[in-house]
Amino acid sequence: MLYRKTALLTAAGAALAALAAPHAAYAAEDARGTGRPALDGSGECTFPMKKQFAGRPWSLQRVLLDELWQDTKGKGVRVAVIDTGVDNTNPQLQDAVDASAGADYLEGGTSDGTVDEVGHGTKVAGIIAARPRKGTGFVGLAPEATIVPIRQNDEKNSGKDTTMATAIDHAIAEGAQVINISQDTTKPLTPTSALGRAVARALHKNIVVVASAGNDGMDGKLRSTYPAAFEGVLAVASSDRNNERAPFSQAGAFVGVAAPGVDIVSTVPGYGQCTDNGTSFSAPYVAGVAALMRAKYPKWTAAQIVARIEQTAERSVNGHDDFVGWGVVDPVRALSGDDTPQDAAHPDAGPPKAQAPDPARLxxxxxxxxxxxxxxxxxxxxxxxxxxxxxxxxxxxxxxxxxxxxx
CATH class of the missing domain: 1.20.5 (Single alpha-helices involved in coiled-coils or other helix-helix interfaces)
Known part of the structure; x- marks a missing residue:
């Protein structure tokens, strides 16, 4: 079973779990790979917060939201968040969460998925579907999508690959069209493992599965993390304000795209917002785009939606690399342009070759x-x-x- 150390914060006399800061995550790498999926977030914030961020966060400033929402805001699309739960008391999430479809797969868990003692899943959900609110410029990328809250992990990383598999099956049963998993394990898992088979069932049901790549990339080594590395899953790395890979972001051939993952603003349990870092918060950025695409292109397959997101990403190289995949996701480009689907991403076509002149004889x-x-x-x-x-x-x-x- 996979175990990953996390930092615990204490606020107002209560033990509040915080996601390990980047340097802590790297130090804990030798504790990984033993079977228990680890939360991929990093950073520290306490909750409930007493304030909201008034301005538009940088990760949203790079998106022309009016153009992005020209055709849809994701209404009717169900996005399962398999995480630490989603607290639906935050005003920006009250109308976003379908508690009746939620579940709790932690040992002894009795909630409907709306208990979040860590705050991780609530942040993830906010990035996807937080509703607009007066006094803040923060909003989810698909602010009319519906969140299916599934509690599968906690501050002790009690979740296992087997319980994650069960959570995926629950998401399938509840009609999820997109599944976000902001957890990872470096333990090698085969397609025939419980988690591998669950992912395959989701893909067979034409569900877009988005997963974080992990935060152990500071050493520069390439490694696969799961479920992100399973065939068909859209693995998301983190990018910074300059559209470059965040230093902590795990690199590997499995990476599909990158998305903002540094100083990311989102909702926390109870009230307010805070900032955090990690591929955990890059994945829901992409899941939000996938939700919009599900609404706009209801007849497209999951593979075609993934291909469009990868093909329209902003690239620094003409092709795929191990650090940001096909590039940094561009939400507006993904939702605009040619409505003809494609089954896989490919390098951009180069400029036409000029006809070479007849050589001069010297x-x-x-x-x-x-x-x-x-x-x-x-x-x-x-x-x-x-x-x-x-x-x-x-x-x-x-x-x-x-x-x-x-x-």
Whole structure:
């Protein structure tokens, strides 16, 4: 079973769980890979907060929201958040969460998925579907989508790959069209594992499965994390304000795209908002885009939606790399342009090749024949000039003699 150390914060006498800060996550890497999916968030904040962020967060400033929402805001789309629960008392989530469809798969859990003692799942849900609220510029990317809250982990990382598999099956049963999983394990899992089979069932039901890539990328090593690395899952890395990979973001060939994951604002249990860092908060950014696409293109397959998100990402290289996948997600481009679906992303077509001109022939030196011909030309020209001079002189002499009466 996979275990990952997390930092615990204490506020107002209560033990509040915080997601491990990047440096702590890296130090805890040797505790990974033992079977228990770890939360991918990093950073510290306490809750409930007494304030909201008034301005538009940077991760939303890069998106023209009016253009993004020109056709849909995700109404009718159900997004399952398999996490630490989703607290629906936050004003921006009260109308977003379908508590009747929720579930709690922690040992001894009795909630409907709306208990979140960590705050992690509430942040994830807010990035996807937080409703607009007066006094704050923060809003979810799909602010009319519905969240299906599924509690599967806690501050002790009690969740297992087997309980995550059960949570996925619950999401399928509740009609989820998108599933967000902001947890990972470095334990190698095969497609025939319980989690692998559950992911396959979701994909078979045409559900878009989005998962965080993980936060152990500071050492620069490539490694696969699960469920992100399963075939068909859209694995999301973190990018910063410069559209470059965040240093903590896990790299690997399985990465599909990157999305903002640094200083990310979102909702917390009870009231208010705080900022956090991690691929946990990059994944729901992409899940929100997928929810909008589900609403706009209801006949598209899950694979076609993933392909469009990857194909329209902002690329620094023409193709795929291990750090940001196909590039940093561009929500507006994903929702605009050609309505013809494609089944897989591909490198951009390069500019058309120009027709090469006929090569110019270069001569290194003059041949003997060419030299003789040149001299002959000079001789002919010189002879013509001399004849002209002689003829001209004779004419002048003749005319002078006539004038003097000399015959």
């Amino acid at each position: 001569s290194m030196s003059e041949t003997s024949q060419e030299r003789s011909e040149r001299y002959a030309t000079y001789a002919l020209v010189l002879a013509a000039v001399l004849i002209s001079v002689v003829v001209g002189t004779a004419t002048v002499v003749r005319d002078l003699r006539r004038r003097r009466g000399v015959q």
